[in-house]
Amino acid sequence: MLSIDKLNFSYGDLKVLWDIELEVHEGEIVSVVGANGAGKSTTLKNISRLVKPSSGSITFNGEKINDLESHQVVERGIVQVPEGRKIFPDMTVLENLRMGSYIKNAKKDREANVERVFSMFPRLKEREKQLGGTMSGGEQQMLAIGRGLMTNPKLLLLDEPSLGLSPLFVKIIFEIIQEINKQGVTILLVEQNVFQSLKIADRGYVLETGRVVLSGSGSDLLSNDHIKKAFLGM
Ligand SMILES: Nc1ncnc2c1ncn2[C@@H]1O[C@H](COP(=O)(O)OP(=O)(O)O)[C@@H](O)[C@H]1O
Ligand SMILES: [Mg+2]
Structure with a gap:
């Protein structure tokens, strides 16, 4: 590959x-x-x-x-999840995830991918409306990986x-x-x-x-x- x-x-x-x-x-x-x-x-x-x-x-x-x-x-x-997470601290969890689906062929799958990420990370679902920057390091890493998955x-x-x-x-x-x-x-x-x-x-x-x-x-x-x-x- x-x-x-x-x-x-x-x-x-x-x-x-x-x-x-x-x-x-x-x-x-x-x-x-x-x-x-x-x-x-x-x-x-x-x-x-x-x-x-x-x-x-x-x-x-x-x-x-x-x-x-x-x-x-x-x-x-090819999607990179960068070192140090690099999430958007002033956006909510859900907004951070949606930012991941900016390319054309990911946009149509946006809602399905949100559900897929939430089922993989129930903790993110619980914190859907929380600002990214207020979460723990481990939760931010989940969010960074979740955002990467939004890009298919x-x-x-x-x-x-x-x-x-x-x-x-x-x-x-x-x-x-x-x-x-x-x-x-x-x-x-x-x-x-x-x-x-x-x-x-x-x-x-x-x-x-x-x-x-x-x-x-x-x-x-x-x-x-x-x-x-x-x-x-x-
Ligand atoms: N933006 C940069 N400008 C100059 N040197 C850099 C830069 N980023 C990394 N380096 C140097 O390149 C080498 C490899 O770094 P890096 O790829 O970050 O290593 P690792 O990820 O394995 O810790 C190191 O010597 C580091 O100091
Ligand atoms: Mg490194």
Whole structure:
């Protein structure tokens, strides 16, 4: 579904991605793990075209998407839930969700998608009229994911959805990611929570200082000695 080939990227003079190779097959959950500053968010931003690759290619369902505008990438079905939620704090939960269905082919499904999001997140339904900014971090993350689902994604890019959440919400968010995947949405997940994200992943990649240093099935990576030492304190 998604194929990244020899992707290089620099912020000005600072080179942060080196020859990244990454694939996501339809139906998978793929996790990219790595320390703070490894280049995880930058990789997602290249896919969603918030930044432009220096070289290399990114193809989605056979189409090269390097040169598309970011709204065109969304129209193809790639939707990013950004790091730090980035919900609209002064809008209600329902208004935030409706903002997610701005593209043409999501508008017609708006009300059905609101119902779908509310059935997935009953907590959001209860808080439908509450202002986004007054909710807890975990609830805001639910809202950010819910808003992403309003855009009818085929591939959902999730940037650190569990960051800063309480253990209870971390558990809920990882369950929700699996549920969304079961409903037919392919997932590319970027996380510092190496254990949880590899546990739910079909396959994973390890990024270190802008390079893919390891890849494999989620379970193989979890039992890998380097990963155990570097990330799991074992
Ligand atoms: N807007 C930016 N301008 C300059 N450098 C940046 C910018 N965003 C990130 N970086 C740098 O790029 C590198 C990779 O960052 P990032 O992709 O955010 O890593 P991660 O998401 O894995 O924490 C880091 O060295 C970071 O300091
Ligand atoms: Mg990041």
